[in-house]
Amino acid sequence: MSVLSKLKETLVCLKAGRVTLPYPAQAQPVPEKFRGRPIFDAAKCIGCAGCANNCPAREILVFDVCQEVRILKYLGRRCAYCGRCADVCPEKAITMSHEFENATNSIGDILQKLDLFMSTCQRCGRCFKEPSPLEQLKLKGYRMDDLGNERWVYRSKAFLNEEQTVDDVKIELG
Amino acid sequence: MLRNLCQKMFGRSLWVYHANSGGCNGCDIEVLNVLTPYYDAERFGIKLVGSPRHADVMLCQGPAMRSTAKALKRAFDAMPAPKLVFAIGSCACGGGIWFDSYSVLGPVEKVLPVNFYIPGCPPRPEAIIYGVAVALGLVDKKTAPVQFKQLELPMPRYHPSDLHGQGEMVVYTKAEKV
Numbered sequence: 001m002s003v004l005s006k007l008k009e010t011l012v013c014l015k016a017g018r019v020t021l022p023y024p025a026q027a028q029p030v031p032e033k034f035r036g037r038p039i040f041d042a043a044k045c046i047g048c049a050g051c052a053n054n055c056p057a058r059e060i061l062v063f064d065v066c067q068e069v070r071i072l073k074y075l076g077r078r079c080a081y082c083g084r085c086a087d088v089c090p091e092k093a094i095t096m097s098h099e100f101e102n103a104t105n106s107i108g109d110i111l112q113k114l115d116l117f118m119s120t121c122q123r124c125g126r127c128f129k130e131p132s133p134l135e136q137l138k139l140k141g142y143r144m145d146d147l148g149n150e151r152w153v154y155r156s157k158a159f160l161n162e163e164q165t166v167d168d169v170k171i172e173l174g
Numbered sequence: 175m176l177r178n179l180c181q182k183m184f185g186r187s188l189w190v191y192h193a194n195s196g197g198c199n200g201c202d203i204e205v206l207n208v209l210t211p212y213y214d215a216e217r218f219g220i221k222l223v224g225s226p227r228h229a230d231v232m233l234c235q236g237p238a239m240r241s242t243a244k245a246l247k248r249a250f251d252a253m254p255a256p257k258l259v260f261a262i263g264s265c266a267c268g269g270g271i272w273f274d275s276y277s278v279l280g281p282v283e284k285v286l287p288v289n290f291y292i293p294g295c296p297p298r299p300e301a302i303i304y305g306v307a308v309a310l311g312l313v314d315k316k317t318a319p320v321q322f323k324q325l326e327l328p329m330p331r332y333h334p335s336d337l338h339g340q341g342e343m344v345v346y347t348k349a350e351k352v
């Protein structure tokens with residue numbers, strides 16, 4: 001019986017033939033609707049920060065250097081390739097590309113940084129009506145983008161104190 | 175340099191230990207997919223082992239959690255040197271989309287030194303194979319940081335005091351560099 005089942009197994013295996021893909025020697029096409037890395041088009045972006053406010057991973061940081069310069073930084077470390085940024089962008093400046101070969105030995109390699117010129121109103125000297133949605137979030141303490149340390153700092157007081165958390169590994173608090 | 179070192183030290187088969195420290199299981203399934211005959215990572219000599227004491231490479235999935243960070247560190251310490259750590263998935267690379275949750279400590283690099291990052295949520299099996307091939311020096315990495323500039327500094331700037339109203343029209347007299 002066991003010999004028979006082994007023979008049967010051999011037959012099944014022979015019938016299946018060779019199934020292994022020749023990847024990475026040969027490129028492997030992706031499905032049509034595959035969402036890979038989002039690619040930012042600096043020529044189209046108007047700097048509205050809609051993508052930054054919609055990203056569930058808080059991966060897009062926005063920082064106003066001065067009235068006319070806004071820096072948009074896509075970090076890509078914890079991007080879930082969900083496509084919400086591309087969905088919300090009014091200018092279609094973000095495309096979900098088919099790039100998936102993003103393996104790297106330095107996490108900074110997937111960064112995209114946009115220095116945007118924000119043209120201001122000739123009367124009031126501002127880009128948006130005051131306070132802009134981004135400023136409203138900042139004033140409430142909901143977001144404060146720290147470009148130097150590449151993280152989103154909360155100003156909220158609802159955080160735990162360091163003593164209240166476990167003592168095995170030190171937890172960084174914003 | 176790292177690649178030369180890798181080729182020298184890991185010239186033969188890589189034995190991998192697969193550590194999930196709190197991911198959603200998506201990356202686990204993709205890693206196991208890589209070991210099936212269809213993707214067949216055993217072509218590169220990769221073999222899954224059950225104990226970190228037998229392993230050369232640790233495949234980390236999921237962020238370092240407050241509850242598992244200590245265990246992850248102990249598993250890493252149990253591996254014999256030389257050892258490599260691969261962070262697979264967005265959780266391991268950057269903390270995942272729940273990075274600000276109360277139980278998540280952050281990316282695994284807060285606890286372990288990570289050598290290779292494979293972002294994706296989850297990364298395709300091909301992406302994982304690509305990462306392994308990059309580590310083994312079979313292919314070159316394709317990503318590089320990108321910076322776009324819409325402006326050149328210094329740029330002209332106007333001041334409200336330089337605006338002179340003339341009825342309906344406002345005239346701007348002086349363009350100044352800042």
Ligand code: SF4
Nearest residue numbers: 055079080082083085
């Ligand atoms: S794809 Fe999703 S996670 Fe990635 S940057 Fe866009 S909104 Fe954020």
Ligand code: SF4
Nearest residue numbers: 045046048049051089
């Ligand atoms: S949503 Fe689009 S236009 Fe707005 S800041 Fe993001 S990329 Fe630029």
Ligand code: SF4
Nearest residue numbers: 197198200263264265
């Ligand atoms: S990267 Fe995505 S698929 Fe992988 S463990 Fe995290 S949430 Fe799950």
